[in-house]
Amino acid sequence: MFLFAASLQRWSLIHPTEGGWIGWGNYATLATDLRFRSALWRTAQFTAVGVAVQVLLGMAVALILAGRFPGAWLARGLFLLPMIMTPIVVGLTWRMLYDPIFGQINWLLGLAGLPQPSWLSDAALVMPALIIVDVWQWTPFLALIFVAGLQSVPPSQYEAAALDGAGPVARFVFITLPALRPLILIAVLFRTMDSLRWFDTIFVMTNGGPGTASETANLYAYITSFNNANLGYGAAQAVVILVLVIAVSLVLVRLSGIERDP
Amino acid sequence: MSPRLALLRRILGAGLRFAAGWTIVAAFLFPIWWLITTSLKTRVDAFKIPPDLIFRPTFESYAAILSDHDFMGFYLNSLIVASATTLIALLLGTPAAYALARYRFRGRRDLAFWLLSTRMAPPIAIILPFYLMFMHAGMLDTRMALIIPNVVANTGLVVWLLRSFFREVPRSIEEAALIDGCGPWRAFFLVALPAASNGLVAAGIICFVFAWNEYLFSLLITGQATRTATVAITNFVTFQGINWGRLAAASVLVMLPVFVLAMIAQRWIVRGFTMGAVK
Numbered sequence: 001m002f003l004f005a006a007s008l009q010r011w012s013l014i015h016p017t018e019g020g021w022i023g024w025g026n027y028a029t030l031a032t033d034l035r036f037r038s039a040l041w042r043t044a045q046f047t048a049v050g051v052a053v054q055v056l057l058g059m060a061v062a063l064i065l066a067g068r069f070p071g072a073w074l075a076r077g078l079f080l081l082p083m084i085m086t087p088i089v090v091g092l093t094w095r096m097l098y099d100p101i102f103g104q105i106n107w108l109l110g111l112a113g114l115p116q117p118s119w120l121s122d123a124a125l126v127m128p129a130l131i132i133v134d135v136w137q138w139t140p141f142l143a144l145i146f147v148a149g150l151q152s153v154p155p156s157q158y159e160a161a162a163l164d165g166a167g168p169v170a171r172f173v174f175i176t177l178p179a180l181r182p183l184i185l186i187a188v189l190f191r192t193m194d195s196l197r198w199f200d201t202i203f204v205m206t207n208g209g210p211g212t213a214s215e216t217a218n219l220y221a222y223i224t225s226f227n228n229a230n231l232g233y234g235a236a237q238a239v240v241i242l243v244l245v246i247a248v249s250l251v252l253v254r255l256s257g258i259e260r261d262p
Numbered sequence: 263m264s265p266r267l268a269l270l271r272r273i274l275g276a277g278l279r280f281a282a283g284w285t286i287v288a289a290f291l292f293p294i295w296w297l298i299t300t301s302l303k304t305r306v307d308a309f310k311i312p313p314d315l316i317f318r319p320t321f322e323s324y325a326a327i328l329s330d331h332d333f334m335g336f337y338l339n340s341l342i343v344a345s346a347t348t349l350i351a352l353l354l355g356t357p358a359a360y361a362l363a364r365y366r367f368r369g370r371r372d373l374a375f376w377l378l379s380t381r382m383a384p385p386i387a388i389i390l391p392f393y394l395m396f397m398h399a400g401m402l403d404t405r406m407a408l409i410i411p412n413v414v415a416n417t418g419l420v421v422w423l424l425r426s427f428f429r430e431v432p433r434s435i436e437e438a439a440l441i442d443g444c445g446p447w448r449a450f451f452l453v454a455l456p457a458a459s460n461g462l463v464a465a466g467i468i469c470f471v472f473a474w475n476e477y478l479f480s481l482l483i484t485g486q487a488t489r490t491a492t493v494a495i496t497n498f499v500t501f502q503g504i505n506w507g508r509l510a511a512a513s514v515l516v517m518l519p520v521f522v523l524a525m526i527a528q529r530w531i532v533r534g535f536t537m538g539a540v541k
Contacts, residue, residue, distance in 0.1 A: 070280055088492045093510075204496060
């Protein structure tokens with residue numbers, strides 16, 4: 001990684017079209033680039049909201065799926081399909097589903113008499129639409145992690161608590177949650193790392209549109225580097241994103257204790 | 263409470279969970295189901311609103327895709343790149359994982375974190391230097407140019423995953439081998455490796471899945487000759503309108519290997535995606 005960072009530094013100091021070294025010029029421009037700042041902000045929002053929803057939803061689903069019922073093992077097995085799906089395919093599929101005229105989502109909304117907006121072309125709706133896709137794809141991941149955790153809590157703890165008069169909610173808060181805490185932190189760590197890097201799906205669904213309404217930092221870096229052919233500037237953006245992601249991840253890694261050797 | 267009442271409560275509980283559980287799974291699988299059915303519809307049917315629940319399935323989209331030599335060529339490229347990536351990552355990663363699991367050495371924690379950090383890097387940060395390097399070396403649009411970044415991106419995953427598997431191999435059998443006169447290398451090859459064979463399969467499958475699903479690297483590095491299937495699918499989205507039947511069929515074909523592998527490696531999927539952190 002340091003190798004890459006070093007090479008990025010070098011490249012970002014070179015202005016391709018002029019073939020000269022402009023020192024920290026790229027970074028200076030970056031500091032005042034409003035588009036970059038909005039892109040960063042959007043990325044942060046996408047990740048924060050997405051991960052929060054996924055964790056909550058995942059926990060709720062896990063509580064149901066961890067129990068015993070006919071075909072539970074099959075249900076859990078099938079449940080992992082969304083997360084394994086090729087992100088590009090996910091993007092294309094949901095793009096079809098979101099189509100304002102032919103998509104199934106609007107059809108279903110129409111059946112319920114609800115408004116049928118143009119999801120991916122509406123600047124206000126496009127981010128929530130993308131978050132929904134993210135939630136769809138990764139809630140199973142979190143749910144399966146939590147299911148594994150739920151199944152490893154010894155039932156005796158629950159029985160003891162029940163004998164002491166604890167209701168189901170109290171049992172959940174005081175036994176389940178603390179037991180699952182390390183798993184929750186690990187799950188948040190990985191989802192955050194992945195969400196901050198998310199590119200493929202957004203690219204194929206909206207390409208940052210409409211306008212720049214769904215442009216995340218990664219997308220902007222891509223556009224700068226390859227659409228605008230401003231490789232130096234794009235590299236600088238990539239470095240900044242990298243540093244930010246590592247900083248955030250470091251905090252989460254520490255919290256989750258993942259690096260502790262047994 | 264009476265045993266009969268308790269039994270009733272159990273059945274009701276299971277029944278509710280059955281309904282809730284399967285409803286949730288069905289809801290989540292809906293897009294996938296929709297994708298598959300669209301791939302089996304004729305072009306006209308695919309557009310119908312409200313959509314037919316019962317329709318005559320047709321394989322014409324699949325036939326068109328499978329006979330499309332270009333696309334099948336891209337599909338093959340995906341296969342080659344993903345397989346090569348997996349092989350190389352395993353070759354590089356397995357000894358590293360073993361070392362991290364068994365031996366104490368200076369900088370061990372840093373090395374492990376360094377490998378984890380490859381998961382933190384946004385793909386654009388990884389691919390940009392490679393793109394520039396390959397451009398200058400004239401290596402763009404070669405398979406090697408695509409395999410190398412993929413290996414870089416996935417070796418960390420392989421190492422962490424295998425490390426967790428190696429940790430589960432009881433030290434006693436290795437110690438027994440060492441006492442019997444095996445050197446450390448032989449202990450590795452003849453004892454530890456077979457014991458962790460599950461882990462090798464799991465790591466291989468997960469690595470393959472990630473390499474197969476890769477898009478951005480492919481988009482930037484490849485051209486007509488070495489393009490992979492993930493990029494090829496997006497070519498179905500043209501300005502004349504989206505050929506949904508074909509697109510769906512191609513998508514299903516692209517997803518198929520991954521689905522099959524995921525079903526095989528079910529037990530280790532969660533472990534794989536968290537790089538060995540969660541069992």
